[in-house]
Structures are given as C-alpha cells and as structure tokens.
Amino acid sequence: MNAAEQAASKQNAGYLAAGMVEDGMVVGLGTGSTVFFAMERLGERIATDGLSIAGVPTSYQAAIRARQYGIPLTSLDEHPELDIAIDGADQVDPALRLIKGRGAALLREKCVCDAAKKVLIVVDPTKMVDTLDAPVPVEVLPFASAGVFRRLTLLGAVPVVREGVKKDGPVVTDNGNFILDCDFKAIADPGRLEAEIASIPGALECGLFCTYGEKITVIVGEGKGCRVVSLQ
C-alpha cells in the first residue's frame, strides 16, 4: 500500500466513523492522523447539518484540531461517561486487542476508551495483524523511570526511552511523563502482559488495550469503502 492509498483508506475509515455519531452525543476524540479525518467530517456535519455534539480530546493535538474543525470541547470532569469514542490504533489483533501510543497519548486515550459506552477504532489495513508484535509504549513517572525500566527488562522487554523530534532529550507527554517503547517481539498473552505492566509502581499506563473488545468496533478503511469488524 503506497502513501496515497493509505491516506485514502484512513479518510474512508474516519468519515464512516464520523457518520455513526448522533446528535447530542458526547464524543471521545482520539489522537492521530486517522481520527483527524473523523474530526474533519464531524466539523462539516456541525457546519452544514447542524449536528450538535461535544468532544473530549485525548491530547493537546486533538484539542487544537477539534477547535480548528469547530467541534465544541468538554471534559471528563463534566462527562465521566461518554456516548462514543473515536480513536486510531497501531495494531489490532483478531480478538480486537490493540497496541496504541505512537503519538504518546495512550494514557488519556485509555481513560477516554474506558469512559466510553462504545469505541470506534479507525485504521488502515496495515494495522490488522494476527499477533501483536509492535513495541508497547509505557508512560512512566520520571521519578520512577530507572526502576520501571529495570522491571520491564525483567518482563522480557528491550525498553528504549522515546526521544523528542526537534527537541533534545526524552519526549515529555501531555501529562509531564516519559515514554519507554518496549519491544517484546510477538506477544503470546497480551492481556497478561498488560496486567503485569500495570502492577509496576510508576508505570502509569501502557499501550496495550486488551479489555475493551466487547465495546470496540474496528473500521478498516479500504480502497473503495470500509470493512467493519466487531466481536458481536
């Protein structure tokens, strides 16, 4: 798949997801290039069809884009339960377990995913895999980073501190933390690994999303439309 085909697939997925949002909904807004197509289409629906929604952004970048597209914003404080969330993913397996966090927004993305009654994951076909094997990002409290690094190594990872682009030194997340990208190779039991990482003090969240399959619908953008996948 070349870059133009991939962009078209992402647009198809994002636009279909935006069409599933109903008037009056409070919508979790994920981070990344695919979900931004959904935001673009939501903005058009607001401007032309009078769609009335409010969005909860998962990052500064999502908030900035939402404002550009004219999507009114709210917060999890105001709406601890969301009608729906739209987000991207880096990998999706057949049980609809995900690896997320390329954009370092995984902590807020998991909070929003957890708060949503229904989650639409928008991807291009390259994201669909039989076995999750991409590096798993772990958001780490800087105070505890050396200890978390050691514990992740004991779990079999090769952790790498994510470095900034146009910034020397580590990426600092929207929450003021570091990211360790942890290569576990093919992950035999993603749910168990997610629980093991969650048990490390100072590992604030990881990019494995293994417990939300029942409420996730995956929209895979393809050349001329979309394939919709759910466990139901």
Ligand SMILES: O=C(CO)[C@H](O)[C@H](O)COP(=O)(O)O
């Ligand atoms: O998890 C994410 C950000 O933290 C993104 O949703 C994920 O990386 C997919 O991004 P894209 O749609 O640009 O491929």
